[in-house]
Amino acid sequence: MSFRDRKSASAIGREENRLVAIIGLFIVLFIVLYAARPKIESLDAFIDCPGCANSTKTHPGDDTTGSLPTINVRVKNTGQTRATVVRANSLLYSADPDGIPLRMISSSGYQVPFILSSNSEALLSQTICEMDLYEMREPTPARQFGRTFFKGEITYRGSLWFPVTTNFCFEYGRPSPSKAERWTACSI
Numbered sequence: 147m148s149f150r151d152r153k154s155a156s157a158i159g160r161e162e163n164r165l166v167a168i169i170g171l172f173i174v175l176f177i178v179l180y181a182a183r184p185k186i187e188s189l190d191a192f193i194d195c196p197g198c199a200n201s202t203k204t205h206p207g208d209d210t211t212g213s214l215p216t217i218n219v220r221v222k223n224t225g226q227t228r229a230t231v232v233r234a235n236s237l238l239y240s241a242d243p244d245g246i247p248l249r250m251i252s253s254s255g256y257q258v259p260f261i262l263s264s265n266s267e268a269l270l271s272q273t274i275c276e277m278d279l280y281e282m283r284e285p286t287p288a289r290q291f292g293r294t295f296f297k298g299e300i301t302y303r304g305s306l307w308f309p310v311t312t313n314f315c316f317e318y319g320r321p322s323p324s325k326a327e328r329w330t331a332c333s334i
Contacts, residue, residue: 176306180306181226182225182226182227182305183225183226183227183304183305183306183310184223184225184226184227184228184229184262184264184302184304184305185223185224185225185312186221186222186223186224186225186229186231186262186300186302186310186312187221187222187224187312188219188220188221188312188314188316188331189219189220189221189222189267190219190220190316190329191217191218191219191220191296191314191316191329192217192218192329193215193216193217193218193279193327194215194216194217194218194271195215195216195279196213197213197214197215197276198215214273214274214275214276215273215274215276215279216271216272216273216274217238217252217271217272217274217296218269218270218271218272219236219269219270219296219298219314219316220267220268220269221262221267221268221269221270221300221314222265222266222267222268223262223263223264223265223266223267224265225264225304226264227264227304227305228261228262228263228264228304229261229262229302229303229304230259230260230261230262230302230303230304231256231258231259231260231261231262231268231300231301231302232258232259232301232302232303232309233258233299233300233301234255234256234258234270234298234299234300234301235253235254235255235256235298235299236253236254236256236270236272236296236297236298236314237250237252237253237254237295237296237297237298238250238251238252238253238272238274238294238295238296239251239294239295239297240292240293240294241292241293241294241295242292242293243292243293245293245295247295248292251274251275251278251282251294252272252273252274252275252278253272254272254273256270262302270298270300272296282294282318282320283320283321283327293317293318294317294318295315295316295317295318295332296314296315296316296317296318296329297313297314297315297316298313298314299311299312299313299314300312300313300314315331315332315333316329316330316331316332317329317330317332
């Protein structure tokens with residue numbers, strides 16, 4: 147093997163080593179970004195009714211503030227990097243005792259995009275009619291809601307720009323003499 151052939155083989159070996167190093171660097175970068183990705187989780191849901199004299203009871207027409215009641219869900223980015231929310235929507239509906247949907251009460255799409263920084267929270271609010279809130283809390287025999295669900299989905303992108311969709315689901319529990327009004331997490 148001549149000097150020129152050895153020099154050529156050495157150059158090819160160096161190029162291969164550079165290529166392996168660059169590929170390895172991209173793999174490490176991908177693993178680091180994947181491990182630090184954002185993760186949006188729903189924390190809780192609650193009703194906000196500024197026009198209600200009593201927080202658990204509202205009678206249609208009692209509102210003196212002009213504000214409609216809202217159903218809210220708090221979401222949190224528990225990941226290490228920020229998330230850009232690109233789509234978010236929710237649906238409030240009544241269901242029979244077996245959970246089969248009967249009537250859509252309200253649906254909402256939220257204004258996107260918005261950024262949710264690492265370890266920060268956001269509130270997604272959906273307005274509802276006072277009459278629907280009243281019937282959720284004090285159902286009449288003619289129009290009784292068996293169960294009420296608040297479901298939705300949030301699609302976001304993180305540092306890798308792949309869209310990720312997370313769902314949330316809460317079931318409403320009516321106030322009673324022994325229990326306060328509550329929303330409990332449910333399976334999707």
